[in-house]
Amino acid sequence: MPDFQYTARDTAGKKVVGQIAAATEREAVRLLAGNSLFPLEISTDIKSTVRKSNKRVKGQVMAQVYGQLASLLRSGVPLLRSIKVLQKQATNDTLSFVLGEVYSQVEEGINIADAMAQYPKVFSEVCINMSRAGAEGGFLEDALDRVAKFTEQQEDLKGETIGQLAYPVFLGTVGSILVAGLVIFFVPKFGDMFDNLRERGELPAVTDWLLAFSESLRTVWAVVFAIVILVGLLVINNYFKTEAGRKSRDLIKIRLPLVGKVFLAFAVARFCRVLGTLLQNGVPILKSLEISSLAAGNRVISGAIDDATENITSGESLSKPLAQSGYFPGTVVEMISVAEESNTLDRVLIEIADNLEKRTARQLSLAVRLLEPIMLLVMAGAVLVVVIALLMPVIKMSSAI
Incomplete structure (x- = not known):
């Protein structure tokens, strides 16, 4: 509820200044009257209103x-x-x-x-436009039902994706901290022990490299290097906030090994579901394409959809520019083409989205299952290199005694 600042008088005629939460100004007056206060002036608490209206809801x-x-x-x-x-x-x-x-x-x-x-x-834009079509067409409750199902499906998909990626991310973070801790704090303790071997030139190359690397991480140059990396990341982050940067980032995402196809399929599925849902609810095709272009969540895909919108405006088909972009799977383009001819585009788009999401969920699950052992092997390999590098000179010293 918005907060209203008020100036009122009580039953004794004393001026009272305060704040009250109410849905409307009329309700605020009623609540004040119920508290035996007679309002002289009521105004919305602007800061509170702006703060609340700018927040998101799950x-x-x-x-x-x-x-x-x-x-x-x-x-x-x-x-x-x-x-x-x-x-x-x-x-x-x-x-x-x-x-x-x-x-x-x-x-x-x-x-x-x-x-x-x-x-x-x-x-969301989807909710607003479907509600408008429903209100104007007399089927608002049906439109809201579809918005509810659409929103729930998108949230379930997001939750499932985050859930599957959570463990690999956790594994990578813990592994990186563990290896960094070993190299920075544990390895230097062996430096003095191996000084004699180093002076005689008998220290194994891998051990010598590990000690040198560990020492470099504890010098001022490590701090300088970290600052350079941080500045570089900030520059890249600022670039990604520009329109050209966002497009570059989205292009990189869909070209990544293993997960690139997953990102692409999710974007195409989201476009198909939003467009199909809007068309089912009577939203005009051009407006539906405009909204679904934004909803795709990928500037590269959005560009292909914008080209398709221009084709529709000039009386051509939707499928042709999507095929020419090279980002939409052939089966998807073919199904859209057939659906356009049979006038079943809205239904077919929903089916495409369902199939893509199921297939992509399986691909993501497979990618995660492949990623987990790879990450474990990489971390185990890093720890093994550290252990072997430290054991080799110890064994050499023992055999010399």
């Missing part, structure tokens, strides 16, 4: 909101009352505030989609 929470709103509308509950019910039930401050604002705007006669569009960090 996708799973929004999926529940869309589903509950659809259920309430299907049960015959009026739209305004449905929004108010959800606003009262909301445990998230940002969600409660935004629903209160949407309620106020709808109460004033504004279309629910236009009210949602004021809060793009809470309501």
Whole structure:
């Protein structure tokens, strides 16, 4: 709920200044009257309002909101009352505030989609445009149901992907810390022990290299090197924030070994699902392509979709420019081409998304299963090199006695 600053008088005529949370200014007046306060002036707490409206709400929470709103509308509950019910039930401050604002705007006669569009960090483009089509076509509850299912599917896919990648990332982090700790803190303790062998030139090359590397990590040059690396990463990060940088990053992502095809398939699947869902809900093709281009999450794929949009505008097919881009699988392009001819594009796009997501989930699972033993072998190899490098001179010294 938004916070309202107020100046009021109590029953004794004393001026009172304070703050109260309410969905609307009218409700704030009612709450003050219930506390025997007579408002002289009420204004929105701008800082609080901006802070709350700029926060995001988790996708799973929004999926529940869309589903509950659809259920309430299907049960015959009026739209305004449905929004108010959800606003009262909301445990998230940002969600409660935004629903209160949407309620106020709808109460004033504004279309629910236009009210949602004021809060793009809470309501996605897909939700806004499907809600607009549903409100104008008289099937708002069905549109919201599809938004709920779409949002839930995307969140499940994201959660599954993060879950599968969590262990390899953890393994890599722990392994890197372990090897770095060995080289920086453990290896230098053997330096004095091997001084005689080094002076006689009998120290194995691998041991000599390891000791030199360990010593270099403890000097000022290591700090300089770390600073150079950090500055380089900051420069790269700033470049990736530019439009050209984002496109370069997205191109690198889809060309990475092992996981590149996974990133590409996820982007294509997301495009197909968003476009199919929007078309099913009566959103015009050009608007649907514009939204699905942004939703793909990859500038390279978005560029191919933008080219396809230009083709559609000039009366040509969608499949041809997608095929020419070289980023869309041949089977996907062929299915889109057939669907265009049979006028079943919306349904076929959803099927493509389902198949791609299932296939990609299997590929990701396989890639992770391959990655885990590779990472274990690399870490074990690094530790083994350190151990062998330290044992070789010890064995040499023992045999000389």
